[in-house]
Amino acid sequence: ALVHSPTASLCKFVLLGKRKMNRGIKSGIQRHHVRTDRDVSKGGVEEGDSVIGESLSNKTEDIAEQQILSLSTSNPSYESQWPLPSATKSKRRTRIDLAQHSEQTSHQGAAEHVHFSKLDSPLKSSSVNPSQQPNMSAPTTGSMKKHSSFPSGGQYIPKNSPERGGGVQNSRDSKRTRVNEPFDICPFRTRYPAVLKPSSQDKERLQGIQMDYSLENGQVLRSGMVLLRSYIPLSQQIDLVMRCRELGVVSGGFYQPGYKDGAKLRLHMMCLGLDWDPQTKKYGKRRHYDNSKPPNIPPNFDYLVSRALHDSQTLIKQQLSSNVEEILPCMSPNICIVNFYTTNGRLGLHQDRDESRESLLRGLPVVSFSLGDSAEFLYGDQRDVDEAERVLLKSGDVLIFGGKSRHIFHGVTSIYPNTAPTALLECTKLRPGRLNLTFRQH
Ligand SMILES: O=C(O)CCC(=O)C(=O)O
Ligand SMILES: [Fe+2]
Structure with missing residues (x-):
């Protein structure tokens, strides 16, 4: 039945489209892209991807070198141009700090948007070697000992659960919550959409996968902040969801980040490239909870990022004649934080400021993909929900904030149920909710 439905024939283009898109890397966009060893290393990268990545690496080395040179001679007044807000000098407030603060003070507004429940572990108890967890600060509580009787990938929260209403879950409630299974964003999907030989009609549709983005759909929201609506074609959305599912469903994949006291954020998270520890707010080469290397960022994710940055710069150039690199610099991501929000998921107003000092000073952008609901x-200049601007992010939208907007406060107040594209749901069986990928250069 799958093969005959229109959605199914789209599903089978996912990988084909990806290959085609990777070939597109040879186009003009390349000059903005700096590839690193990470891109071409073997681990966690599909065979096809790594071959393409390797063939590209030589060509891009020169470009990388040029970029590094231009960086080292970059304007020393950058710091005064993009000063770090004074918070850095005292206590650094990041998304987690702010969420915690909101919860503790029960401040109206920000607090409304953050909900906590008991800490969940990203680890499967069976696969954990305690000697490999020197920094295991996140997965605390007794959850490691518990074994689930739920089918893999469940984690649905019953309607009458305290988790639905927000607030901190007590320990009795937590015993009822399944804790050790990796979180499956596509619990009813059993395998990757098949890649079949395309018919001639299919080939025509493949043309649609090429990224001829009409800049009319793009909007400069403020200096350095661009929204590219409907930027990611459906085939690529399917691919992104399936890759995230594949990477996140295994031990050490999606988990619910939290605090030492057992409270946790209202989303599931997974890191690619580098690990980000929500408790220490530090990036690391190994995951803070199991000491494993996070999976690489798949090269086609990378490609979408550089393409989106390139198109955003073109959009800015259409409106301003000044040096676009100063307004929205390019970057080559080495960290991708993948968040999954169920339909009651939230993220309080916060700034992203855990990246390196240089990255922050240069205003290297955060690139965010929205998928699903x-x-x-x-977003706004202050941590003030009432003053903040609001924008609806739909599946396939790309939001970029860099330059003068790199330090904006931002957050997610609500997820709108049943708003994901039907074809995306049919192909991926993505559970209700929203998948968000944010890319940064540490
Ligand atoms: O989900 C989003 O759109 C924002 C995510 C975010 O701000 C973050 O991961 O830091
Ligand atoms: Fe953020």
Whole structure:
């Protein structure tokens, strides 16, 4: 039945489209892209991807070298141009700090958007070697000992659960919550959409996968902040969801980040490239909870990022004649944080400021992909929900904030149920909710 449905024939283009898109790397966009060893290393990368990555690496080395040179001679007044807000000098407030603060003070507004429940472990108890967890600060509580009787990938929260209403879950409730299974964003999907030989009609559709983005759909929201609506074609959305599912469903994949006291954020998270520890707010080469290397960022994710940055710069150039690199610099991501919000997921207003000092000073952008259900996204200069601007982020939208907007406060106030594209759901069996990928250069 799958093969005959229109959605199914789209499903089978996912990988084909990806290959085609990777070939597109040879186009003009390349000059903005700096590849690193990470891109071409073997681990966690599909065979096809790594071959393409390797063939590209030589060509891009020169470009990388040029970029590094231009960086080292970059304007020394950058710091005064993009000063770090004074918070850095005292306590650094990041998304987690702010969420915690909101919860503790029960401040109206920000607090409304953050909900906590008991800490969940990203680890399968069976696969954990305690000697490999020197920094295991996140997965605390007794959850490691518990074994689930739920089928893999469940984690549905019953309607009458305290988790639905927000607030901190007590220990009795947590005993009822399944804790050790990796979180499956596509619990009813059993395998990757098949890649079949395309018919001639299919080939025509493949043309649609090429990224001829009409800049009319793009909007400069403020200096350095661009929204590219409907940027990611459906075939690529399917691919992104399936890859995230594949990477996140294994031991050490998606988990619910939290605090030492057992409270946790209202989303599931997975890191690619580098690990980000929500408790220490530090990036590391190994995951803080199991000491494993996080999976690489798949090269086609990378490609989408550089393409989106390139198109955003073109959009900015259409409106301004000044040096676009100063307004929205390019970057080559080495960290991708993947968040999954169930339909009651939230993220309080916060700044992203755990990247390196140089990255922050240069205003290297955060590039964010939205997939699945739509979300209300807030942003502004202060941590003030009432003052914040609001924008609806739909599946396939790309939001970029760099340059002068790199330090904006931002957050997700609500996820709108049943708003994901039907074809995406049919192909991927993505559970209700929203998948968000944010790319940064540490
Ligand atoms: O989900 C989003 O759109 C925002 C995610 C975010 O701000 C973050 O991961 O830091
Ligand atoms: Fe953020």
